[in-house]
Amino acid sequence: MSFPDVKYDGSMGRWEPNASGRLQQAAMQLYFEQGFERTTVAEIAEQAGLTERTFFRHFADKREVLFWGARALQDSLVDSVLHAAPLTSPLVAVAQALEGVSAMFEERREGVQQRQSIIAANPELQERELIKLAVLAAAIANALRQRGVKEPTASxxxxxGIAVFRIAFESWVSQSEERSLRQVISDSFTELEHVATDR
Amino acid sequence: MSFPDVKYDGSMGRWEPNASGRLQQAAMQLYFEQGFERTTVAEIAEQAGLTERTFFRHFADKREVLFWGARALQDSLVDSVLHAAPLTSPLVAVAQALEGVSAMFEERREGVQQRQSIIAANPELQERELIKLAVLAAAIANALRQRGVKEPTASxxxxxGIAVFRIAFESWVSQSEERSLRQVISDSFTELEHVATDR
Structure with missing residues (x-):
């Protein structure tokens, strides 16, 4: 048995093995080495051995390469909140979800650090990051409401939870932090409890 | 005794009584009636009986008219945190600061509601609002550190605190909310304590 020869025409583009991953890696390297602003899509494509056309089949623009994982992160967090054990309190459901995704970041700390330094150097990227986090918080609030949590408790x-995550993440990304991200997140939730009850 | 005749030349522009306030009022009315995108600076100036030149002497662009009070709000909050009574806990200092500015919003609820509906209708303005709140949080964290509060407690x-404020504010702006903004903020801080300790 043989598979038919499939020929892609120009309008469809050729299939390139792991094009998205190669483009991401090339983009990250160039952004890190020469700065986000100074890097063009043409350079990213060339570095990855692909065409600009292929780039735009995977990413809307050069900014999107840095936020490519946002949707997967959101889906994972929402799924985790929705499937938390019955009677789990809202903040515990959120904390568990965030601790659950921490391994994803731990595994590639150097890449995460590079990404953070690229974003820290560019106000437009910082804005995009803020918006991404706001969307994440809204999605989590929605998942909590689906669990029957009322407003304003869900929000x-x-x-x-997202504020804790952001602060924990920034601390963990810094070179001097020796705790695991999971541990920093867990400690930060404990600190939030202290902050909220110290009245 | 007489004052010398002062003649302003064109490059300086004439002095116009309360130009900034008139431009703001005109802009709000036009944004509300015909939408933010469809309103031009020329229309705002005409509505206010002023020139475009005068508009740009007061505001960088038509977006800035909506965020004109941000700096005063930040200064007021920072000042309040810095001058909280000794030994006031961090979150109480933030809560007092936010409750302290609530009268400013109460006095002009209708204008605040108009502004919120203009912002809610435009993603670009929503982004600007998010950034403004992030800057506000950073300024408050900085004021807490000046009081000797350590990280990550200050952040x-x-x-x-800013998350509580945003959620309280959105609830208060909605037509159906009958509590004062100060009361909604106070209740939301109590709710945060419940959320944080329900673990």
Whole structure:
């Protein structure tokens, strides 16, 4: 048995093995070495051994390469919140979800650090990151409401959880942090409890 | 005794009584009636009985008219945090600061509601609002550090406080909310305490 020869025409583009991953890697390297602003899509494509056309089949623009994982992160967090054990309190459901995704970042800390330094150097990227986090918080609040959590509890737990995550993440990304991301997140939730009850 | 005749030349522009306030009022009315995107600076100036030149002497662009009070709000919050009574806990200092500015919004609820509906209708303005709130949180965290609060406590208190404020504000702006903004903020801080300790 043989498979038919499939010929892609120009309008469809050729299939390139792991094009998206190669483009991401090339983009990250160039952004890191020569800066985000100074890097063109043509350079990214060339570095990856692909065409600009292939780039735009995978990413809307050069900014999107840096936020490519946002949707998967959101899906994972929402799924985790929705499937938390019955009677789990809202903030615990959020904390568990965030601790659950921490391994994903741990595995590639150097890449995560590179990405953070690229974003820190560019206000437009910082804005995009803020928006991404706001969308994440809204999605988590929505998942909590689906679990029957009322407002404003759902939004407060989601927003406070994302604030904890952001602060924990920034601390973990810094070179001097020796705890695991999971541990920093867990410690930060404990600290939030202290902050909220120290009144 | 007489004052010398002062003649302003064209490059300086004439002095116009309360130009900034008139431009703001005109802009809000036009944004609300015909939408932010469809309103031009020329229309705003005409509505206010002023020139485009005068508009740009007061605002960088038509977006800035909506965020004109951000700096005063930040200064007021930072000042309040810095001058909280000794030994006031971080989150209480933030809560007091936010409750302290609530009268400013109460006095002009209708204008605040108009502004919110203009922003809600435009993603670009929503992004600007997010950035403004992030800058506010960073300024409050900085004020807490000046009071001797360590990290991550300072950032957690500031970020959680701003999250509470945003959620309280959105609830208060909605037509159906009958509590005062100060009361909604106070209740939301109590709810944050419940959320954070329900683990």
């Amino acid at each position: 407060l737990a989601a927003e406070a | 957690l208190a500031a970020e959680a």
